[in-house]
Amino acid sequence: MDSISTQIFQQIINGLSLGSIYALIALGYTMVYGIIKLINFAHGDVMMVGAYSGWFAVTVLHLPFLPALLFSMISCALLGVLIERIAYKPLRNASRIAALITAIGVSLFLEYGGMIVVTAQVRTYPPVFPDTRYILGGVYFKYGDIVMLLTAVVLMALLHFTVQYTKVGKAMRAVSYDKDAALLMGINTNNIISFTFAIGSALAAAAGVLMGVYFNTIDPLMGIIPGLKAFVAAVLGGIGIIPGPMVGGLMLGLVESVVSGLGASTWRDAVAFLILILVLIIKPSGLFGKNVREKV
Amino acid sequence: MPLLKTENLSKSFGGLKAVSNLDIEINQGELIGLIGPNGAGKTTVFNLLTGVYEKTEGTMTFMDKNVSGLKPYQVTLRGMARTFQNIRLFSDLSVIDNVKVAYHQRTSYSTFSALFRLPSFYSGEAEMQRKAMELLKIFNLDDKAEETAKNLPYGEQRRLEIARALATDPQLLLLDEPAAGMNPQETHDLMNLIRWIREKFKLTILLIEHDMSLVMGVCERIYVLDYGMIIAQGAPDEIKSNPKVIEAYLGEEVV
Amino acid sequence: MRNWFNRKNIVALLGIVLLYAVVQGLIVFDIMPPFYKLTLILICIYIILSTSLNLINGITGQFSIGHAGFMAVGAYVSAMVTAIMHGPLLLGIFIGAVVAALGGLLVGLPTLRLKGDYLAIATLGFGEIVRIVFLNMEFVGGAAGFTLPSKITWTWAFLLMVFSVVIIKNFVGSTHGRACISIRENEIAAESMGVNTTKYKVMAFTIGAFFAGLAGAIYANYMYIIQPGTFSFLKSFDILVMVVLGGLGSITGGIVGAVVYTLISALLAGIPEWRLVITAVFLVVLMIFRPTGIMGTKEFTLGFLGKKGDKNATSKN
Numbered sequence: 001m002d003s004i005s006t007q008i009f010q011q012i013i014n015g016l017s018l019g020s021i022y023a024l025i026a027l028g029y030t031m032v033y034g035i036i037k038l039i040n041f042a043h044g045d046v047m048m049v050g051a052y053s054g055w056f057a058v059t060v061l062h063l064p065f066l067p068a069l070l071f072s073m074i075s076c077a078l079l080g081v082l083i084e085r086i087a088y089k090p091l092r093n094a095s096r097i098a099a100l101i102t103a104i105g106v107s108l109f110l111e112y113g114g115m116i117v118v119t120a121q122v123r124t125y126p127p128v129f130p131d132t133r134y135i136l137g138g139v140y141f142k143y144g145d146i147v148m149l150l151t152a153v154v155l156m157a158l159l160h161f162t163v164q165y166t167k168v169g170k171a172m173r174a175v176s177y178d179k180d181a182a183l184l185m186g187i188n189t190n191n192i193i194s195f196t197f198a199i200g201s202a203l204a205a206a207a208g209v210l211m212g213v214y215f216n217t218i219d220p221l222m223g224i225i226p227g228l229k230a231f232v233a234a235v236l237g238g239i240g241i242i243p244g245p246m247v248g249g250l251m252l253g254l255v256e257s258v259v260s261g262l263g264a265s266t267w268r269d270a271v272a273f274l275i276l277i278l279v280l281i282i283k284p285s286g287l288f289g290k291n292v293r294e295k296v
Numbered sequence: 297m298p299l300l301k302t303e304n305l306s307k308s309f310g311g312l313k314a315v316s317n318l319d320i321e322i323n324q325g326e327l328i329g330l331i332g333p334n335g336a337g338k339t340t341v342f343n344l345l346t347g348v349y350e351k352t353e354g355t356m357t358f359m360d361k362n363v364s365g366l367k368p369y370q371v372t373l374r375g376m377a378r379t380f381q382n383i384r385l386f387s388d389l390s391v392i393d394n395v396k397v398a399y400h401q402r403t404s405y406s407t408f409s410a411l412f413r414l415p416s417f418y419s420g421e422a423e424m425q426r427k428a429m430e431l432l433k434i435f436n437l438d439d440k441a442e443e444t445a446k447n448l449p450y451g452e453q454r455r456l457e458i459a460r461a462l463a464t465d466p467q468l469l470l471l472d473e474p475a476a477g478m479n480p481q482e483t484h485d486l487m488n489l490i491r492w493i494r495e496k497f498k499l500t501i502l503l504i505e506h507d508m509s510l511v512m513g514v515c516e517r518i519y520v521l522d523y524g525m526i527i528a529q530g531a532p533d534e535i536k537s538n539p540k541v542i543e544a545y546l547g548e549e550v551v
Numbered sequence: 552m553r554n555w556f557n558r559k560n561i562v563a564l565l566g567i568v569l570l571y572a573v574v575q576g577l578i579v580f581d582i583m584p585p586f587y588k589l590t591l592i593l594i595c596i597y598i599i600l601s602t603s604l605n606l607i608n609g610i611t612g613q614f615s616i617g618h619a620g621f622m623a624v625g626a627y628v629s630a631m632v633t634a635i636m637h638g639p640l641l642l643g644i645f646i647g648a649v650v651a652a653l654g655g656l657l658v659g660l661p662t663l664r665l666k667g668d669y670l671a672i673a674t675l676g677f678g679e680i681v682r683i684v685f686l687n688m689e690f691v692g693g694a695a696g697f698t699l700p701s702k703i704t705w706t707w708a709f710l711l712m713v714f715s716v717v718i719i720k721n722f723v724g725s726t727h728g729r730a731c732i733s734i735r736e737n738e739i740a741a742e743s744m745g746v747n748t749t750k751y752k753v754m755a756f757t758i759g760a761f762f763a764g765l766a767g768a769i770y771a772n773y774m775y776i777i778q779p780g781t782f783s784f785l786k787s788f789d790i791l792v793m794v795v796l797g798g799l800g801s802i803t804g805g806i807v808g809a810v811v812y813t814l815i816s817a818l819l820a821g822i823p824e825w826r827l828v829i830t831a832v833f834l835v836v837l838m839i840f841r842p843t844g845i846m847g848t849k850e851f852t853l854g855f856l857g858k859k860g861d862k863n864a865t866s867k868n
Binding site: 037090094095097098100104105106107111113115116228231232266267269270273276277280281 | 608614661662664665667668669671672673675676677679680683684686687784788791792795799824825826827828830831832833834835838839842843
């Protein structure tokens with residue numbers, strides 16, 4: 001294979017790994033948005049907490065990768081439920097902007113509270129995976145890349161299964177469609193909303209651990225930009241539907257690695273936001289979303 | 297020449313034909329009723345006429361000019377005003393400000409003169425205040441001019457909506473179920489009001505209504521819509537005895 | 552002219568002059584510590600920012616969270632005029648504001664068709680794009696920032712703030728302002744009453760951007776240095792928080808919000824590590840117990856002075 005197409009393939013591999021992280025974060029956004037119509041700005045910061053819990057599990061508790069991942073996911077699921085119960089639940093009938101400001105408040109709290117707890121110092125993630133590389137036709141596959149992609153795909157498949165085929169999943173869909181009707185049908189909407197936050201936050205935690213592994217370093221403000229970009233991914237795919245953010249995340253990852261590959265990495269974020277604005281203008285409901293019109 | 301004429305007007309939402317091949321003609325000064333069972337497409341007709349929805353097919357001519365493809369505010373400028381089935385007042389604004397918004401398009405002063413408070417701003421505002429109060433007086437709302445619109449009782453909200461529509465200075469007024477939720481006494485008063493404003497403002501009125509006594513009492517001519525199609529038209533008495541209408545809609549209520 | 556000098560306006564004018572004179576006196580006689588002066592000028596800047604964002608979010612009901620982007624445009628463009636081209640200060644400020652307004656027009660035209668959260672995200676994205684553009688402009692210092700002399704005095708900052716508030720208040724209190732409010736209240740009804748909703752949304756957005764640019768220009772010409780990082784979306788959030796804190800849709804509320812928030816930030820400046828944590832908790836608690844902000848949509852008025860002489864103004868004054 002010639003070097004240009006090798007490079008293209010290399011960028012695709014990089015893009016898919018990064019994109020699978022975005023997709024995991026974006027899933028949490030879209031689930032929460034789907035169920036209570038809130039842009040949960042604190043979601044990226046939950047991911048940060050997940051990265052730190054994973055780091056704690058590996059360096060202090062000396063757990064291997066999978067148990068550390070589980071540990072981080074469970075602690076963040078609890079954190080997500082806690083945030084929902086304390087900050088968002090009292091505002092369920094308030095205006096959208098009040099809820100959004102609250103989300104911003106929670107986000108700032110996690111970022112700067114985090115700074116007090118773990119200090120602003122950048123921590124190095126321990127090498128969880130062997131540094132093995134597989135070469136296929138001149139393209140490098142890092143061991144970590146493969147694990148990341150696999151983890152992301154397995155988690156997404158699990159989520160899809162939960163939402164489509166279980167009783168809880170059915171209840172979630174009912175609540176997101178019509179909260180009051182679901183309540184009248186005997187669904188405990190409060191529990192379902194908490195459950196949604198738990199799952200979304202657990203996925204964010206997984207993304208956080210993968211992010212730490214991928215970039216080697218973590219810090220209390222690491223959640224801001226990936227959080228925003230995951231939201232871009234969610235909008236790109238169509239917010240409120242499960243497959244949307246997966247495709248959106250992977251696409252965003254690909255675009256970013258292509259832009260970086262072209263040597264314009266300082267413009268990477270700008271391109272992501274430009275795509276976001278264009279998608280919003282051309283097809284506001286996202287690539288896979290349905291248009292909803294107001295009844296006059 | 298009719299004031300409003302539609303030919304073959306149709307609207308589909310996806311595969312569903314909400315309105316099909318609508319041909320109506322309204323002459324200057326007429327008071328026309330548009331009736332039909334729930335979901336017959338009456339409000340969709342209003343939304344098509346006022347530019348809220350884009351037509352799928354057909355033509356609309358208003359005052360000898362083609363009005364299809366215009367935006368709602370442009371339709372209003374041409375002289376067609378409407379009210380809404382589910383009241384759409386500017387609820388946090390005062391009663392008089394609701395009316396003033398409708399006068400907006402005929403305001404005499406510029407943005408510049410508003411920003412720098414030039415004399416034309418003050419005279420323009422004074423003129424608007426005077427006209428709005430006059431109009432509110434007609435609708436018996438002048439003593440509530442400074443009240444917040446959402447605090448008015450239901451019947452008065454309906455009246456304010458009509459007043460607001462009139463402030464745009466229309467030729468044709470479209471009323472979407474003006475008597476919905478009113479008691480018989482209020483409905484009776486509304487009938488008189490509608491008759492009266494028609495004379496006073498030299499209006500042509502097209503009225504959607506469920507309340508049969510209102511439609512039969514005030515309208516000179518009635519169109520009956522069912523499944524998006526006109527199934528009958530004529531004077532109230534003809535409509536009452538039209539077997540197609542009875543079958544589709546009126547049923548035993550009238551027989 | 553006679554209309555201008557009613558009792559309310561005269562009292563307001565006296566209050567403004569008095570406030571200015573007291574602060575100016577403290578500065579001239581060197582009693583005012585520099586940190587207080589900085590805080591006062593920042594308050595002026597944030598009042599302009601919150602009032603202009605209030606025009607977009609509170610009055611017109613559009614959800615913009617990209618205000619820092621327009622602020623950045625005003626700051627950098629005015630810095631280029633005053634520091635690189637050595638143009639006069641006021642010209643620089645004016646050009647900064649005009650270019651920001653053009654930016655508002657350019658962004659507003661396509662994006663204002665979007666509703667609610669989608670518009671919010673689009674404006675946020677725009678703000679970030681602006682920041683990254685300046686980050687990549689080497690001739691204005693890139694990430695390290697751009698240094699320029701501090702030329703703005705308290706007098707100019709205060710005058711420009713009063714000018715901005717009066718102009719925005721005049722806009723809101725006119726038929727054009729009512730058209731904007733009608734969009735917030737019910738867009739479909741507004742359109743049906745003959746309001747060209749697209750035009751007024753874009754107009755509010757452009758005027759808002761103009762004043763955000765103006766505020767940015769004052770900021771740049773006071774602070775000695777501007778950096779792209781200053782104008783990140785966190786700055787947009789700060790401005791949004793001020794508006795919501797004071798009361799969305801209330802011009803005086805927005806001013807109160809700007810003053811309170813800037814003072815809180817200044818008070819907590821001594822404990823930087825706790826500042827944002829305390830702010831965050833305060834925000835969440837405020838939203839839970841008083842989601843409409845301090846003033847709601849109500850205005851603080853001088854109504855107790857009687858209605859004499861103000862009959863010509865709008866009923867809401």
